[in-house]
Every structure is written in structure tokens, then in C-alpha cells.
Amino acid sequence: MSYVPPHKRPSNRNPTPTPVPSSLNPKPFASPRHRQHQKPRSIPFSPRLIARWYVTSTESLALVPYDSEVIERKYGSKPLTVKGADEAGLVEEERGVLRGIVEQVARDLIKAVQHAKEESGSGDVKLFVMARVGKVLFGGDPSVCLDSIMKFLKCEGELNKLQARKTFYTTVSEEYIREVEQLLVDKCGFKFVRAKERYYIRVIDKRQPDLIMSCKCMALHDSGLELYKVEHIPLRHMVTDISCLSKNFDLRIMLNAKRAVKNLDADVAEGINQLISAAVIDPEVKWGLRWPLGKESAADRFVIVGVWHTEETILNRDKIRVNMRQVNRFDYLSSTDEDSNEISLKLIGLSEQLTEDHLCEGSIVDTIQEVVALFWDNLLSHSTGILC
Template structure:
């Protein structure tokens, strides 16, 4: 069967209406989830992200950054510069504002920000990431076979802004200069800020979803109690899109599926859940009485998320639009965010085949990236 890109597919299913909201108390008992503590995968020592919760990388994980719209292979155009951006959550933790790439449109000349005139941005990005994507997935498959793990892999596109964080060896004046070197940026730690404006989320839901023919799947309200079991990142590509409003992160990750729990584990988890108190006036929506946020030395609540999300899908992609109210117990800090992410389920299905059709995977990746460039950035 010939491959059809997502936005050209027709579904025979009528769009389902949003479910009626349920009462909060029953929903709490149905949807509250908690992970078990402990992970066999160590945190990557030279991680590039600044975490608000624990971020776990596979031992052979790949993390890269590059930009679309370079003047040449080593420098940006003179109209591109790094500038501080005011984000209180980062300034509180780091003591200084993060930096973001800025493109002065009135200074931009076609001869400077030209890129590769023979290729579209999505074609260039596809060539840059495809080999690492294939090798990372092969490494993930080997780990699953050797350790006999049941995991759920996902290839996710996230939209936001790449933030750079200074270091003692790189001065702010250096990175503010009009001739920002690529090598300079690669010396800086970076993170990906996924919070997008409410207007962007509404546009995705009201305009993009029908245009690319996604069908409504479900609406959820969840209270997630965070513990130490996290998804593991195997590949992270941060892509600065200089002529767009937002940047792009492509991430191959896998979440371990817990198939069995001992009676002791079930009892410990139930004890933590039963002790939680619904409270709309606190960040995260849940609180615990003094001394009840842990169960011996086995489980400790490290964070709470209260999320409201809508998901839409077709045969090869799954879109999630989510509002999240988070609180981190370790840092006593919280934030409210709006996020949009796109899972490329069709590509992952192809990668899981015994005999991977590389050409087909490449074409699917290219089509997905074109969709992202046309509608999401």
C-alpha cells in the first residue's frame, strides 16, 4: 500500500464530541497515577538540559543542536544575535536570564540567511537526523531484547524556544555579538521551553486540526503523582528555526511499562494515593498532610501535575494539546504551562518492523516535518 502523508488521509469515522465533564472526586480515584521508584538507566553525565525534575538519558543517547538558516556552516547571519529573555522560573534557579536566538527581520537579507537553496528546511532536517534516528532506535531495540524490558517507544515533536545558559568560559558579550559562532553556542548548556501562548493552542485546536484532518480522540483530566520512574531519552535534536516564531525539538524516548506489582508495592502506592487531598488552591491541585507524602523509605512524592488535555489523531500522527499545573516538591516551585506535542506514531510503527524500509521511513519523516513547518512553527 502506498504511503499517504497525514494531511491527505480521509477517515470514515465522524469526529466524536467532547465527553461531558465528570465530577472531580470520582475522576481522582480513576485517573490518579503513580510510578514506582528506581530506574536501571543512569542519568547522562553531560546532559544538555536544565531540569525541573529528573531527566534520564540512555547511556548511548545522542543530543545535538543545529539551526536552519545559517549564513554558512560556522556562523549565523549578521541579523541574528543572542539576547536575554525574561523568565522568572529560570532566573530564580540559575541567577541569570537564559538566552534565546533573535532574528531581526528588518535587517535580514536574502543573500545572508539563505541556507541551502536546493533544499527545503524539512528536507535538510530529514538528512541531518535520519541516520541518528535509525541508529538510536536500533540501540533501543537491542536494549529491550537484552534486558527483556517491556517499553513503549515514541518519536515526539515539541514546539517552543531553545534557551541557552551561560558558562564561566563564555562571556555574555561574546554570545551577544553580531557574529555568533555555531561552536560558541555548542559550548553552552541548553534547555527547551515548551510553554506556548493560549492563542497558539486555540489556533492549533480550531484551525490546524481540521486542516490536517485529525479526528478527536479523547479529553482527559489527570492528577499525576510523580516519582522516580521517568521516560528515558535516546535521541534529542534541538533545532533553531530562525525564520519561524517557534523552535523544534525532535525526541526519541521510551517509557518502561510496569506489568506487575507486588502486594507490598500496591499497598504502599495505595497509601500515598489515599492520603492525598484535592485542593484547587495549591499548585498541582493536590496536597498531603504533614508526614503523609512518603511511605517509609520506598516511595516519596517528588511532584504533582494537574493536567487537562485533548488528543487528536489519524493513522500516523497523534496530537496532544495540554494545560498543565505543576509543582515540584524538591524545589518548592511550580508553574502553569500550555503545551503542544505531536507523536509520529506511523514512523515508530515502521521502525519496529523486523525489516525496516529505510526509504519509506525517510519519506514519512520528511512529510511529517513539512507538516510541522507548514502548520506548527
């Protein structure tokens, strides 16, 4: 049978790729256009990242397998999740615990903002707070036990062993997306803003291999792309995961910093324009774009490392923006792709509060409490749930 390139192979909604033995998995930048560089971190963290994990009850906990064929195929093993062994009276206990968690989140946000300002100096950096729906999962290695992860409950600072074992899985079902959209509009007063389709091309400059530039593009009528914005991918300064034991889903709150690249050097602008002008919109490719052979790099310096194709629906209320998106990602470094349906809230009002000269912790606590209540009452308990 003749060889079919990856971007021309038929796509399934839930692909089941065959795991590649580590001994056969090509190292990043092994090809001539990638050599002599290490793989950049796809999600960069601040050196002073504040990372915490909470559970809404610490009584009678159990670490149990989480049944999801999709996640098992992705990670190669059955993940684990925390569950309350005794659910009687759990909801009322959780509401009290949540208040204490919110107060700590507020203190962490204030500290993380201070760190971000110190690290950015006079640079043009925009800070924003995000909240996401998902599930806190742990690696299924038999050596992972409840006692070994509970001691990390209040760790902060550098990435620790818990961070390496823990993941926040954010893929939800299409049915859940539709259910949440109707609920937010009908019950919570959110209004439809717009639907949009975007392409994100992730590019590295071999002279600065640790920085990934994200080129945000829109499709033109002639099947080409128009560059809308170039920015560095967000840097995370704070990540807090909350396992909500009486709910179907868990909650993540994080502080990110994003730096727009406004004044591109002439050679950088030329390299990016070459990559974008060579892109071909192809509906037969899951992630929407392909490049002719040899056109995935420019000037032997600028290299495409990833492509995202997103279709988003945006809702808005009281400086809270809800993004419900379907995203298809392709990673050139590992030759892997991913389809995902995701919900995230951009907390514009809280972000503005955190950039004021004089921060009021009480006001920030109240704002976070309102956001957590919105999630708790409306977004975390739905039967259509995470893909399984």
C-alpha cells in the same frame, strides 16, 4: 502574620518567586524522609544519548537576547537565541537545509532505536517518537558566545557543554493553543478525540533512588483517586533541536523509551496504594493534590517527589496524535511549582516504522519530512506565541 503553608497560598497565573541563594537552598533529600540519597534526574537520558542541535542557516548568524519576563524570572537571567542577521532569501535557503537535517534525523533515529533495543534486552519497553513546539535558548552568561556554541552543532553522544547551556522552552500562550487547535481541525484534517484530566504522582523507592515511578491517576466522584497505570518516567535516547530562523518557534524531535511496571511486588503495590489513598483533591492547590502532614511517604521507603495535574485536549489524524495540555507541576525536592501550556505530537506511525525488523531509511525520511512540513507550514509562525 501567621504562616501559610505553600499549598494554601493564593496562586497567580505567572508567579514571580524570589530567587533563593544557593547557600540557602536546601539540598535534595535533606529532610529525614529524603536523607542519604541524591536527587534523581527528572529527565533521564540514555548513556548513549544522541543529542544534536541544528540551525536552518549557518550564514550571518547572531546570538541575541530573547525578551521574556517569564523565562527571566524562571532562570534568573535574560536568555539568548540564535537569529539570522540577513533575512533576505532566508526561507528558500531553509527549505533546502531542512532536507539535509531530516536525512540526518532519520539516521540518528535508526541508530538510537538499535541502542534502545540493546539496552532494554528482553524488557517490556515501548519506543515512541515525539515532536514539540518551543524555543531553543542559551544561558545568558557573558562568556557564552556564538563561536563557542557553533562548534557543537553536530555533536552527538554523551551530554556535552552545549547541552548544559541549552534549553528547549516549551511554554506557549493559551491564545496560541486555541489558534492551533482550530487550524489543525479546519485546515489539516485533524479530528477531536477527547478531553481528559489526569493526575501524575512521581514516586521514588529509596532502595532504587535513581528510578522514578509515575503513577497515572484519575479523579473519583468522592474526591479520591483511582490508579490507572504505573510506569517509569520515559528514558530519552535521541534529542534533536532545530532552530528555525525565519519562524517564531523552533522544533524538537526525540525518541523516548517507556517501561510499564506491570507486576508490582506486594510491598511496592502496598506503598503506592497508601500514597494514593492518602491524597486529597484540593482545588485551592494549583497542582490539585495535597497530603496530610506526614503522609507524603509510606513505610519509610516510598516518597513523593513530584505531582502533575494535566488537562488535555487530544486531536488525531493519520497516526499522528496532538496533545494540547495545560499542566501544573510541583517538585517536592525543590519546593517549586510551574504552570505551562504545551503542544506535542506523538508520531505513532513513525514509531511503528522504527520497530519493524527491516528498517527502510528512505521511508523514514519521507515520514519525517511530512511531519516537519506540518510544523513548518502550520505551527511555527504565530503572533500569539510563547509567553513573554
